[in-house]
Amino acid sequence: MKSNADQRKERGKQTRQRIIDAALAIMIEDGPKCLTAGLITKRAEVSKAILFHHFNDLEDVSIAVFEEIFERFSVSMEGSRHKSVSDFVMQMGLGVINAPFSHRKISAAFLYFYERSAHNEVFRKLQVRTMELLLEHIRKNLESILNRPLSKDEVEVVPLLITMCLEGLGKFCIIFKDRSHLEAAWRKFSNGINELFERKN
Amino acid sequence: MKSNADQRKERGKQTRQRIIDAALAIMIEDGPKCLTAGLITKRAEVSKAILFHHFNDLEDVSIAVFEEIFERFSVSMEGSRHKSVSDFVMQMGLGVINAPFSHRKISAAFLYFYERSAHNEVFRKLQVRTMELLLEHIRKNLESILNRPLSKDEVEVVPLLITMCLEGLGKFCIIFKDRSHLEAAWRKFSNGINELFERKN
Numbered sequence A, B: 001m002k003s004n005a006d007q008r009k010e011r012g013k014q015t016r017q018r019i020i021d022a023a024l025a026i027m028i029e030d031g032p033k034c035l036t037a038g039l040i041t042k043r044a045e046v047s048k049a050i051l052f053h054h055f056n057d058l059e060d061v062s063i064a065v066f067e068e069i070f071e072r073f074s075v076s077m078e079g080s081r082h083k084s085v086s087d088f089v090m091q092m093g094l095g096v097i098n099a100p101f102s103h104r105k106i107s108a109a110f111l112y113f114y115e116r117s118a119h120n121e122v123f124r125k126l127q128v129r130t131m132e133l134l135l136e137h138i139r140k141n142l143e144s145i146l147n148r149p150l151s152k153d154e155v156e157v158v159p160l161l162i163t164m165c166l167e168g169l170g171k172f173c174i175i176f177k178d179r180s181h182l183e184a185a186w187r188k189f190s191n192g193i194n195e196l197f198e199r200k201n
Helices: A004-030 A037-044 A048-054 A058-076 A085-097 A101-117 A121-146 A152-175 A180-198 B004-030 B037-044 B048-054 B058-076 B085-097 B101-117 B121-146 B152-175 B180-198
Strands: none
Touching: A004 A037, A004 A048, A004 A058, A004 A101, A037 A048, A058 A101, A058 A121, A085 A121, A085 A152, A085 A180, A101 A121, A101 A152, A101 B101, A101 B152, A121 A152, A121 B152, A152 A180, A152 B101, A152 B121, A152 B152, A152 B180, A180 B152, A180 B180, B004 B037, B004 B048, B004 B058, B004 B101, B037 B048, B058 B101, B058 B121, B085 B121, B085 B152, B085 B180, B101 B121, B101 B152, B121 B152, B152 B180
């Protein structure tokens, strides 16, 4: 049986999570601009006292939301086999291009965290961690497809290049409603990355 | 001699510009989060009544700031000759990579406008206009270097690809303090774009 202290801790954790979920939902639906204490407490059904018991300030809530997205993102990157480098790169791009138009609000929320990185070191470090995770994911996949470790030069350049272009693609998917040109450009890019390796072999 | 009405109009224009300059400075120094009526009026040395005489609301001020950056950006894109496609692409990247670290706050302000695009159609259209201007600038430069018009396929894909990667580069320059790998990756990219054209000729 759980002790009273354990039960209190468990309830505290659930309340904290409810606040994070509420903040994430507001961020996606209305934008980070609308992340006010009033809206969060209303949506999470907690008092302001409870909100500021769990978090020092609203920036603190934003950081928790970022960590939450980061967790989900890490899980979503597991698995899946690809038959060629261009297929792998193409699939990553299509994942962004074919996301429902409503998803652009999630990408937009990510941009908010980028923007905060220029002003807040905690956010910057979290962004760097996210990027490192993505770079590592790309490296592993390339090595598994090529069936050899990447050279030092390749490790430093290729995953960065793919991530960079993927970031730009994500931004364009926010503003352009017609994405057919984006897909054509991404295909060209995927083939270009493929050729980087083919020339070597 | 100017009539009284003309003088009033002129003064009104100057006040409006002072508000925009103040808002731009706040946005860059402290981030768009801090764009409050209180801070703008203090910095521009105007009353709130004057502020809201010139602008409907704070979103309206943000839009004017965006248009201001857009104007400066259009002017900065004039001129300069490049000897090859890779040189042109490389120079564009170096412009971003070698910008002083403090400039990342300006890039970050741009991300704010992207974020707003997902929630506000006025911002989205302004972003599309900025991108179209940049795509057109790249197309013209490529045509001048290659000394021939781009094919339909090239027009649709190449400028988009360069802009996309440039956008990602800008984001990375916000979060990474060491930019040497970014430069190496960008060089690879510039050469890749060059080869797209060389194979054709």
